[in-house]
Amino acid sequence: MAEVRYEAASRLYPGAEEPAVNKLNLDIADGELLVLVGPSGCGKSTALRMLAGLETVTSGSVHINGVDVTLKPPQDRDIAMVFQNYALYPSMTVAQNMGFALKQAKVPKAEREAQVREAARILDLTEYLDRKPKNLSGGQRQRVAMGRAIVRKPQVFLMDEPLSNLDAKLRVQTRTELVDLQARLGVTTVYVTHDQVEAMTMGDRVAVLKFGELQQVDAPRTLYSAPANKFVAGFIGSPAMNLLDAEDVDGAPGIAGAAIPLEESVLSQLKSQDLDQVAVGVRPEHLTLGTTGIEGEVTVVEELGSESFVHVTVSHRGEPTTLVVRDRGETETGRGDRVKVDFGGPIHVFGSDGLRVEA
């Protein structure tokens, strides 16, 4: 039972110009599953490893359960970590792997075995307890790594891309199992991934990082409906948001010659800005194909069965530009068709500083 707190925590690698993690401020509530997400090199793993004590915090501090652990070694932090490649001890059996931390803590043998058996039962590993890691499948290894973490009953779970070595189908299945397990155990969890779908489906809250800077931390729904800046808008959502530099249409931002329906309050905030620097974003599901709107030609149709994504090339700022529109499944539209695209939902506007312009 613990909350986690990063207070202006930075990590500057020796010899590097820019810090890998820059003045990170983050509060994670007790029992919460917080996902750190971002493209590779964004500092998400470094941030996690700072919490683990595997990376030096060069300035700022890290707290677990109100205790400043910034300078404590990993073993004194009461945390458990699941690694991307699982890091199972190859010379030990599954049971020994899971019981290793308890053995280090000098927990009596009987109690240790009971706890290992309990964890194995939860994770459906009972029949594999005597096997060595090399004789397990990828999914089983992943579960052993989980088991090694939960046996310890730590204050915080740290997970560094624990599902990225599984194949696609198993990954989706394990994802839901993991969320369920975390909710049942109620242990605060920090989860790192580069996969925004994983982040959105698993996190109570999601923290988006880029170049070591925290971009936004919010519930998945908020990240999706109200991205704080251009980066988050483009990063979250699949397929990605249509994000374009605006066109000046009669003094208001527009796309491909068409003015965008915007609220007065937004327009007034844009008054002082150069419209060429303003970006507009519309999610594919908030565009419709119809009889009115921007004219263009269909170049690609992606059929997914339940829905389809139609790529429409329009002329925007004098260049051919693609807009992705969500259509129903079994769409009649085909490549080469001339269609019209209209707005059918919320439109995101980002000022010249890249930040969201709120209505």
Add this chain to the structure above:
Amino acid sequence: MALFTRAPKAEPILGQNRVVAAILGLLTWIIGLLFFFPLFWLVLNGFKEESVANASPTLVFDPTTDRFCDVTATSKWVSWFTELTNLCQPSEVTGGGLLTFSEAFSNSFWIVLISTVLVMILAVPAAYALAIRPMRKWRDVLFFFISTKFLPIVGIIMPVWIIARDLNLLGTRTVLVILYTAMNLPLAVWMLRSFFAEVPKELIEAAQIDGCSLMGQLRQVILPIVAPGLAATALLCVIFAWNEFFFAIQLNPTGASTMPVWVNAQQNFQGQFLAELSAASVLATFPVVIAGWVAQKRMIRGLAMGAIK
């Protein structure tokens, strides 16, 4: 990744025509047997009577183990093996006189054993520091170790001889133990580093988080992974030390010297006893040949792959 096994789909360089393959296989067999022939002949000669060995070469003869018994100065074939095991007691340095087989064997055994143990004691922490928790400029340090291997022994033999003489170490086991340790240390550091580098970093981090001390990490996590590499490295050190002749003959040609010196002396003093010399050579050679056979795969992987991976 096992070095001598490969994906079944892999194609050999030379074509895959079956007739060609059969011919090449046969050719490889012939070359392999030819390469081994001198050794085979040596072993054969060891089992001959002197009169048969000192005659035109022949494959047909009455094998006898008498030569092996002569060499070890025991009366029965069965007892020379027990003799060998008895040899491994440290004995006092015998001053002067001709070295006997048992003295040479026991000298070699102790010199090689102690120097190899010393090498490992010095090289394991160094390899750990170079591979697992690399300090800054670890490459420069590794280079320094390898570069000492490039210093020819003749570059230091004279001062070493004079220092050993002044310290009254000439003709002792100690001087060879020290020199063999120095001789094998760079190689051992080089090989061990490559084996230690194969330990995934995350394993050590996991152990740290699990609350494992440094010694615990070494013993329970790292050692089980590098143990085969440690064994291969130690065996390679054994081979080089066992076969070493230059230091032995220059610094220790007398009572406390080793197998190569003994074989050389036998050759000089009793050159006409070809069969007995062959038997002696076989006895002098076989411990390290066996060691090499056992360690061949890992040895070369540590030498070559470690550098290249």
Add this chain to the structure above:
Amino acid sequence: MTSATTSSAAAISHEEEVRRLERREGWKRRLPILPALIFTIVVTQIPFLFTLFYSLTEWRLDKPDPRKFIGVDNYASLPGDKFFRDAAWVSVQMTVMAVLFSLIVGTLLAILLDRKFFGQGLIRTLLITPFLVMPVVAGFMWKTQMFNATFGVINWVLNLFGFDSIEFATRFPLASVVVVLVWQWSPFMMLIVLAGLQGQDQSVLEAARVDGATTWGSFRQITLPQLRPFLELGTLLGAIYLIQVYDHIEVIVGGQPGAKNLPFYIAQRSIGGGNRFGLASSYSIIVVIASIIIANIGLRVLSNLLEDDS
């Protein structure tokens, strides 16, 4: 603003703490390497400095004369020293021939072994064995049982074909030594090349096959470049060991002229009874300089190898 000041004061002390921890960590990382480093320096590097000093003196151990500092006179006398010139020339021939031939033979053996055939493991083991044999035994065995004019197998075969016996070790001392060296070092080269062959990227070879490359073409254009670092490593290690050959010469040629290389001659002139420690030291320095040249090229190769090693 006051809160900002206090937090920056805290940050400084925190940074000091971090620096202190990192310093201690630095020592923890360096300490394990020190014993090996110090031992190596004391046993190999310091004696070398002595050699350098000896080489600048006139010093005979068999005479009571004190050691006399004579500057570079020893080196100046080298070009006119016929024995030195002969030994140096033997050293060059022996090293170059032994390295070259064992590299060629080793590569061919590796290519032959790099395919599935019945008894592959056994043949590989047989082929490795010469490298494991004690050099003194290898020399003795070849001299008395292969090269020997009366009992030697080679001469027996020659006689079968109607040729006269040849006492190889006396007639062709240098060639005899090189044959034994090649016999011992080809297996070593073979193992290194084999490691290269089996570690090569198969997908590239398959791509070449798809692109229609012939067997020879893909060997020359893909396999050989991939093998290059391994061939270089083999050459380097081989040269470093073979320039120092002593055992084989002692056993096969002994005191006879014709195949005495520098290390053999140096030992003879100093510890082996010559007692001219000053002069012999200058020979040693020449050998060391030659090795440094080889090693310099070699180290560049090795550093390239280590480049990708994170």
